Amino acid sequence: MSIDIEKEIKEIPHYPKAMMYGDADGWIRLASNENPYPPSKAVLEAVLDNLFGISRYPGGEYELKESIALKFGIKTEQVVLGDGSDEIIEMILKALRHKGKKGVIVTEPSFPFYGIASKVYGYNLKKVPLKNMKTDLKGIKDAIDSDTRIIFLNNPLNPTGTIFKENEFLDFIKEIPDHILVAVDEAYGEFVEDRDFPQSLKFIEAYPVLILKTFSKAYALAGLRIGYCIGEGSLISYLERTRQPFSINSIALVAARAALSDNDFLKNVLNNNKKEKAFFYREFDKLSLEYVPTEANFILVKIGHDAEYITKRLFEERILVRWMGAYGMPDYIRVTMGKSEENRIFIEALKKIIR
Numbered sequence: 001m002s003i004d005i006e007k008e009i010k011e012i013p014h015y016p017k018a019m020m021y022g023d024a025d026g027w028i029r030l031a032s033n034e035n036p037y038p039p040s041k042a043v044l045e046a047v048l049d050n051l052f053g054i055s056r057y058p059g060g061e062y063e064l065k066e067s068i069a070l071k072f073g074i075k076t077e078q079v080v081l082g083d084g085s086d087e088i089i090e091m092i093l094k095a096l097r098h099k100g101k102k103g104v105i106v107t108e109p110s111f112p113f114y115g116i117a118s119k120v121y122g123y124n125l126k127k128v129p130l131k132n133m134k135t136d137l138k139g140i141k142d143a144i145d146s147d148t149r150i151i152f153l154n155n156p157l158n159p160t161g162t163i164f165k166e167n168e169f170l171d172f173i174k175e176i177p178d179h180i181l182v183a184v185d186e187a188y189g190e191f192v193e194d195r196d197f198p199q200s201l202k203f204i205e206a207y208p209v210l211i212l213k214t215f216s217k218a219y220a221l222a223g224l225r226i227g228y229c230i231g232e233g234s235l236i237s238y239l240e241r242t243r244q245p246f247s248i249n250s251i252a253l254v255a256a257r258a259a260l261s262d263n264d265f266l267k268n269v270l271n272n273n274k275k276e277k278a279f280f281y282r283e284f285d286k287l288s289l290e291y292v293p294t295e296a297n298f299i300l301v302k303i304g305h306d307a308e309y310i311t312k313r314l315f316e317e318r319i320l321v322r323w324m325g326a327y328g329m330p331d332y333i334r335v336t337m338g339k340s341e342e343n344r345i346f347i348e349a350l351k352k353i354i355r
Ligand SMILES: Cc1ncc(COP(=O)(O)O)c(C=O)c1O
Pocket: 032, 033, 083, 084, 085, 086, 087, 111, 154, 158, 185, 187, 188, 213, 214, 215, 216, 222, 225, 226, 227
């Protein structure tokens, strides 16, 4: 075969297979920042009620956009939906393709798909290292050059769980030339407790800012694949044009609407996350393990040079956590807050292995 594949594509690593385990019983999945709880009863009812409709192409996008618009006090034209926020990242890269400017700036480490998708779509990637475990907004601003087209920010940042605050973002965005798109991925935004977290909707009219959100995390719909993006109407409409017409399945659409209607479910999820976060802080303190205080549903813990080995040993106990070697942090693991009993089993296993 003599099909020539470009270097950028050859270099893309496969998604780690271990992350796919866990459908079988008995696995504790603390590696992918999913919600450990089943979705709300309202979601399950909506799914069952709509199963017979799957012989048709999906409808219901407008209704979901309306529910999202109502929740945020914006217009439906300011919302675009995606097959997970992963698809929205791709839609941004597709809609902003440009003959001259091909530069994308990301924080390193951050959610790997920004970099992977940028390479797939032929962009030039610049990576700006963290500063004190946080996004270095000044470093990102300084990295802008004549090639820059898109900046991907992640708030809270995966994998550290740290945030930048509203005043920090305002200082940053004021300085960014307005031909550069700033995509702010708030996949974990619902979990944030810090009151200075940006009210990012404020920025979408005055600046070329898009906000990415997902139903995969706080709303417990990761398996259905649905996310959304909010921004200024014309920008949103360009993103919409690059999308496959039916990329979001009909069950995901009704489930997401039901999820938005169930505030009690969300409240419970956030309360549990808070409790489990406190549990992890306490336990890691007792073990004298350094961790990064988190605003998300996961926590980055410094294990030391044995981090990969300990991840493997946990795997043998059917506990999945994420070793951060691929993120350039080989001494760390990232642990999702699971259910209370899962977190306790993880801590006991960790203690045993460390001993
Ligand atoms: C920062 C961030 N953005 C986006 C995603 C992908 O979300 P979705 O399931 O909506 O595609 C993830 C998933 O882990 C993530 O960590």
